[in-house]
Amino acid sequence: MNILGISAYYHDSAACLLQDGRLVAAAQEERFTRRKHDAAFPRHALRYCLAEGGVSRDAVDAVVFYDKPVTKFVRILKTAFAVAPRGLPTFVQAVPTWMRRKLWIPAEIATELDRAGAGRCGRVLFTEHHEAHAASAFFASPFENAAILTLDGVGEWATSSLSAGRGNRLRLLEEIHFPHSLGLLYSAFTYFCGFRVNSGEYKLMGLAPYGEPRYEHTIREHLIDLREDGSFRLNLDYFDYLGGLRMTNARFADLFDGPPRTAESALTRRECDLARSIQAVTEDAVLRMARHAHRATGDRRLCLAGGVALNCVANGRVLREGPFDELWIQPAAGDAGGAVGAALHAWHQLEGGDRVLDGQDRMAGAYLGPAFSDADIAAWLDARDYSYTTLGAGELERDAARRIAAGEVVGLFQGRMEFGPRALGNRSIVGDARSPRMQSVLNLKIKYRESFRPFAPSVLAERAHECFDLDAPSPYMLLTAPVARERWTETKDEPFDDIIATVNQVRSDIPAVTHVDQSARIQTVHAETNPRYHRIISEFAELTGCPTVINTSFNVRGEPIVCTPSDAYRCFMRTEMDTLVLGNHVLEKSAQPAWNEDGDWRDDLPLD
Amino acid sequence: MSTASRQVWNWRDDTPTRRREAAVARLRRTGLVGGVVALVAGTVLNLVLGHVIVGRLLVTLGALQTMAALWRPHLLASPLRWLQRFGQLVGAGLAWLLLTPLWLLVFVPVGWWLRLRRRDPLHRAPLAAGLTAWIPRRRSSDAASAARQFQDEDREARELERPECALPAPELLAEVDDAGGPSA
Known part of the structure; x- marks a missing residue:
């Protein structure tokens, strides 16, 4: 049975294909269109999934959309009634899009399937948004029974939900409804600190350790009424997202010592403190919810999904301080993962499909995107006269490890592309975690992004305990944990006004991946x-004694992670990366022909 | 190359020449459709409805566009781009023109009426002390609900006042406990 899952029209559109309950392919549309967070109907992703699964004409049994569009539209209308006479610009902006596209999803799906050569599909189904998130977390997890928490901006009405999962069944138990939303609260601070909503939340999280929680009390007193069971109400007097085109209003600004930060202006102590404060409140809310979920279901395992579940600092605290023994987080926890959840929901909940419980999750390491053969890559390189060397298995890993150990920045492109926001070794830029200058080199010369942003380590799973205080696997880079105490080095307090000095301070013997609070966002490999990424790190460990490398996504700021070898080559040539590994082929920057582009390519990439 | 990778990365066909050819074909198609439509509309206006000047103007423009589409499609690139922008502006203007009266005649009065009756569709009022903001989810989802683009609203559940830290009703959990047997 072929089931397609689709998420679209908000941000991070995606498609996936489930064949007899097995997740065969999943990809975000942005990777193909090269528009970050692309919200358009995922026609490219859909075509890829159909091709990957070899789906023949008229063989799609069901297409499942990840929310209920009519209910969402009703919510928008009700919001308009609630805020009128304010809200006219939002109304005029929203209604035409709904009329033109969002209310005609079955027709759009039929057209796209036909254009893709898949003919007609059996049924078009609609899950609820949080149901899709919950299904993506539970049915893809290795747990037979679990409590499930989903937290994001908003779906139809729900902004958070608690469910219980048993075998192949899932039951939503409780919800919190719009406009009270933990995701929107976090996004409001993202906006106020001068970052883009729905993409800058990572930055706010990364900024938090630089600050003090001096606004935490103000947030609790004025903005959120957080209850012992993790439920909450927001005070909407301080927000503008109901009727305006911004997230916060003048009262919010009065509360936090002035207007919002202008994008790209210098970061001040205030933004760092705001980030730290809202992070503390968010962590507290998630922890309380987790305790409530434990009491409500009696389960020992927890699954998380929804955009807030990408907050790896909060996840780390749930694991360390929460009541659950085990935690599993959907790697594509945001809206992209909704496509997977929608399809899984249809298979298990509606079709009664059995789950395979063999101790492994169903995400296959999140390597669910397209792969390209060495022969194809070589043909392409030859056609363009790009210089490269082909190495055999074993030799290639040793060579890559030797280059990393020598301080080179290596672009690693191999196997199937990752699904979700993280690069996990197949579309990654890799460097030496021991190098004190690697963080600023990567930020300023490779990624062209803010210098304060931390990088994540990839560590051999079996040796993770040597470097980090983490006793659970974190294959999807969704948990933070402290760097092992014995690796810390003496640090001196820097005055805040020199954020670069703070960033560049050596805090451990793996400084490039040690954040200012001695934490790290870990990927266990x-x-x-x-296997190949594991072998590269093993070779690196053999050379240096250190089982950890720095891993960042293969892209520059504002660009989606690379998808094809040509995307990778372009990114390689545009930046100061030293080496590119394309499958079995190694390309050195110094041996490549000059790279010329009309104008500054950075102008074409929007700021994220 | 596998079907899937060719679907994603068709670099052999995706050469600058092919891209240029495709762009020209697109321009030719758009130009021809627009040109023929203008020719037909102009003829009808001129010969049937008697609008001679407008009709002739349209016929002339249509003829020029059709000829350009046939022999020099690249000449249409810039005018079509401007036409598209103009269309977007007209679209945005029309949206304001049509939706503003709707807003003023329906949304504003209904909004005021709701406020007068102290009804808030968004439930923004502060929560009384000692209560939980969790809303019980009493309806379950099944094949029938999955076929619909909307969900059934449970207004009562939203109005329920439950004490802080109250646990979900046991029957909700029992529903899944009974149904979910061990898997393969």
């Missing part, structure tokens, strides 16, 4: 899911 497992030989079963990514």
Whole structure:
């Protein structure tokens, strides 16, 4: 049975294909269109999934959309009634899009399937948004029974939900409804600190450790009424997202010492403190919800999904301080993962499909995107006269490890592309975690992004305990944990006004991945899911004694992660990366022909 | 190359020449459709409805566009781009023109009426002390609900006042406990 899952029209559109309950392919539309967070109907992703699964004409049994569009539209209308006479610009902006596209999803799906050569589909189904998130977390997890928490901006009405999962069944138990939303609260601070909503939340999280929680009390007193069971109400007097085109209003600004920060202006102590404060409140809310979920379901395992579940600092605290023994987080926890959840929901909940419980999750390491053969890559390189060397298995890993150990920045392109926001070794830029200058080199010369942003380590799963205080696997880079105490080095307090000095301070013997609070966002690399990446790090460990490398996504700021070898080559030539590994082929920057582009390519990439 | 990778990365066909050819074909198609429509509309206006000047103007423009589409499609690139922008502006203007009266005649009065009756569709009022903001989810989802583009609203559930830290009703959990047997 072929089931397609689709998420679209908000941000991070995606498609996936489930064949007899097995997740065969999943990809975000942005990777193909090269528009970050692309919200358009995922026609490219859909075509890829159909091709990957070899789906023949008229063989799609069901297409499942990840929310209920009519209910969402009703919510928008009700919001308009609630805020009128304010809200006319939002109304005029929203209604035409709904009339033109969002209310005609079955027709759009039929057209796209036909254009893709898949003919007609059996049924078009609609899950609820949080149901899709919950299904993506539970049915893809390795747990037979679990409590499930989903937290994001908003779906139809729900902004958070608690469910119980048993075998192949899932039951939503409780919800919190719009406009009270933990995701929107976090996004409001993202906006206020001068970052883009729905993409800058990572930055706010990364900024938090630089600050003090001096606004935490103000947030609790004025903005959120957080209850012991994790439920909450927001005070909407301080927000503008109901009727305006911004997230916060003048009262919010009065509360936090002045107007919002202008994008790209210098970061001040205030933004750092705001980030730290809202992070503390968010962590507290998630922890309380987790405790409530434990009491409500009696389960020992927890699954998380929804955009807030990408907050790896909060996840780390849930694991360390929460009541659950085990935690599993959907790697594509945001809206893209809704496509997977929608399809899984249809298979298990509606079709009664059995789950395979063999101790492994169903995400295959999140390597669910397109792969390209060495022969194809070589043909392409030859056609363009690009210089490269082909190495055999074993030799290639040793060579890559030797280059990383020598301080080179290596672009690693191999196997199937990752699904979700993280690069996990197949579309990654890799460097030496021991180098004190690697963080600023990567930020300023490779990624062209803000210097304060931390980088994540990839560590051999079996040796993770040597570097980090983490006793659970974190294959999807969704947990933070402290760097092992014995690796810390003496630090001196820097005055805040020199954020670069703060960033560049050596805090451990793996300084490039040690954040200002001695934490790290960890990816444990497992030989079963990514053998080549595992071998590269093993070789690096053999050379240096350190089982950790720095891993960042293969892209520059504002650009989606690379998808094809030509995307990778372009990114390689545009930046100061030293080496590119394309499958079995190694390309050195110094041996490549000059790279010329009309104008500054950075102008074409929007700021994220 | 596998079907899937060719679907994603068709670099052999995706050469600058092919891209240029495709762009020209697109321009030719758009130009021809627009040109023929203008020719037909102009003829009808001129010969049937008697609008001679407008009709002739349209016929002339249509003829020029059709000829350009046939022999020099690249000449249409810039005018079509401007036409598209103009269309977007007209679209945005029309949206304001049509939706503003709707807003003023329906949304504003109904909004005021709701406020007068102290009804808030968004439930923004502060929560009384000692209550939980969790809303019980009493309806379950099944094949029939999955076929619909909307969900059934449970207004009562939203109005329920439950004490802080109250646990979900046991029957909700029992529903899944009974149904979810061990898997393969």
